[in-house]
Amino acid sequence: xxxxxxxxxxxxxxxxxxxxxxxxxxxxxxxxxxxxxxxxxxxxxxxxxxxxxxxxxxxxxxxxxxxxxxxxxxxxxxx
Numbered sequence: 787x788x789x790x791x792x793x794x795x796x797x798x799x800x801x802x803x804x805x806x807x808x809x810x811x812x813x814x815x816x817x818x819x820x821x822x823x824x825x826x827x828x829x830x831x832x833x834x835x836x837x838x839x840x841x842x843x844x845x846x847x848x849x850x851x852x853x854x855x856x857x858x859x860x861x862x863x864x865x
Contacts, residue, residue, distance in 0.1 A: 799843040813842035
């Protein structure tokens with residue numbers, strides 16, 4: 787069975803702010819069930835929701851949803 791992608795950076799960054807899912811959902815204006823589904827890898831956010839979540843977490847879409855993969859891609863472009 788193919789492993790589903792996980793978006794645990796959302797949960798990690800949320801925890802760093804000391805927020806529960808409800809607090810993040812209010813700050814990002816995204817439903818709490820959607821936050822839960824994203825964190826479990828059960829849903830992929832729309833670009834609009836990804837932006838709202840990243841902004842609420844004082845981060846970027848790249849950092850939250852792509853993490854080290856973006857750093858590797860950027861490093862390869864400059865090499």
